[in-house]
Amino acid sequence: MSSSDRSHAVDVQDSKTYEVRTYGCQMNVHDSERLSGLLEDAGYVRAPEGSDGDADVVVFNTCAVRENADNRLYGNLGRLAPMKTKRPGMQIAVGGCLAQKDRDTIVKKAPWVDVVFGTHNIGKLPVLLERARVQEEAQVEIAESLEAFPSTLPTRRESAYAAWVSISVGCNNTCTFCIVPALRGKEKDRRTGDILAEIEALVGEGVSEITLLGQNVNAYGSDIGDREAFSKLLRACGRIEGLERVRFTSPHPRDFTDDVIAAMAETPNVMPQLHMPMQSGSDTVLKAMRRSYRQERFLGIIDKVRAAIPDAAITTDIIVGFPGETEEDFEQTLHAVREARFSAAFTFQYSKRPGTPAATMEGQIPKEVVQARYERLVALQEEIAWDENKKQVGRVLELMVAEGEGRKDGATHRLSGRAPDNRLVHFTKPDQDVRPGDVVTVEITYAAPHHLLAEGAVLDVRRTRAGDAWEKRNAARAAKPAGVMLGLPGIGAPQPLPVAAGSGCGCG
Secondary structure, eight states, X not given: OBGGGXXXXXXXXXXXXXXXXXXXXHHHHHHHHHHHHHHHHTTOEEOOTTOTTOSSEEEEEEOOOSTTHHHHHHHHHHHHHHHHHHSTTOEEEEEEHHHHHHTHHHHHHOTTOOEEEOSSOGGGHHHHHHHHXXXXXXXXXXXXXXXXXXXXXXXXXXXXXXXXXXXXXSXXXXXXXXXXXXXXXXXXXXXXXXXXXXXXXXXXXXXXEEEEEXXXXXXXXXXXXXXXXXXXXXXXXXXXXXXXXXXXEOOOGGGOOHHHHHHHHHOTTBOSEEEOOOBOSOHHHHHHTTOSOOHHHHHHHHHHHHHHOTTOEEXXXXXXXXXXXXXXXXXXXXXXXHHHOOSEEEEEEOOOOTTSGGGGOXXXXXXXXXXXXXXXXXXHHHHHHHHHHHTTTTOEEEEEEESSOOTTHHHHTEEEEEOTTOOEEEEEOOSSOOOTTOEEEEEOOEEOSSOEEEOSOOSEEEOOHHHHHHHHHHHHHHHSOTTOOOOOOOOSSOOOOOOSSOSSOOOO
């Protein structure tokens, strides 16, 4: 049940407000929706946008995979300290991966923090806040194993038309650059029936696109020893009436089997899109990373996907400057990028992740060398992405209208949407009313490296139940007090800008 659709019997002026700040991967984004739902269930209302800490409860949902993650957190906490002094009763909570890793350290460094909770017990947040208020002392509670799947908790979804659905948590891999398994634990799969029941409930609320979410999504079924469980789940999603688009993130090449490719190709509502992290094109580096595949295996999967789904857009993650990476190793990465022809790549300059084997490896690459290689990789990928996008010119595509994805839409009198392959398309605003969640048909007229344009008239507008759901939610928002704010960012892979320090953990 979506708590954002519940009526609020309390007036904002008499209610406590909250703000959730999210860092890191899609799993954290999904967790933050649950944190918001839990707080609203407990009677809090969302603080207006731009509050910048001016709320009764401020929650940091943290990430621990970047070298300076803790500095960033303590800097933000420090800025809130004087604000808390001036506001009796204000509470600050820290959760997520960094909280799981640092535990008591957070309260020692920032004694004005009221609650510290981990990745496994986000459902305890309201109770811990109340306990901290009554006992007037910090509450630190870190569960060592999962207490409840995120998707089973109350939610305040950020989109009326698209939703995350968690199918597993944790990871069984031991990649040397990644700390996620240590913080989120071994993989634990959710029951298929529970997943499908949640999807059906979401579709009943008007959702038309779902993204299956897991740290290693295509290893789903490892709990029960069914290697084809993920492909079966994809096919089951195809039988849900009203579900128009199915995506998933992020798979691991080791577990990417032919039955998954077949399910993608043969299930109409599974979109022709694949985000599969490569990390490096060098067999030597992949071995040092403990990635259980090599370049030939990875490119072989790409070839099979393209043979079965010719229009598939394939994106990836790449780490530049991993310890011990030679110029020859880097050239192998460039070769793999040329062969794979990714439509986009999330490129990362390697940075030490505290607690990982790679952080103490010999052969750490000088910053200037990493920067130079990174710039060469970005230049190559930009050229390939633009060439691949140019192939879209002249195609007629169905777009799901999005909200908040076109920063210049107001000035250009355009709207934005996502193509089936998840490419971002800006299109001319039609005369008739079009809502986020509706579907429009357009012809692509121009390509840029990171987006497409459809500058002609919209060929068709299809009003959808998802658009109805967005309209209903917007009407409810307008009728509520100003304190309840609903942002509606797009769901799916974010705009793949080539940044050095990405927001994701770079694993999968």
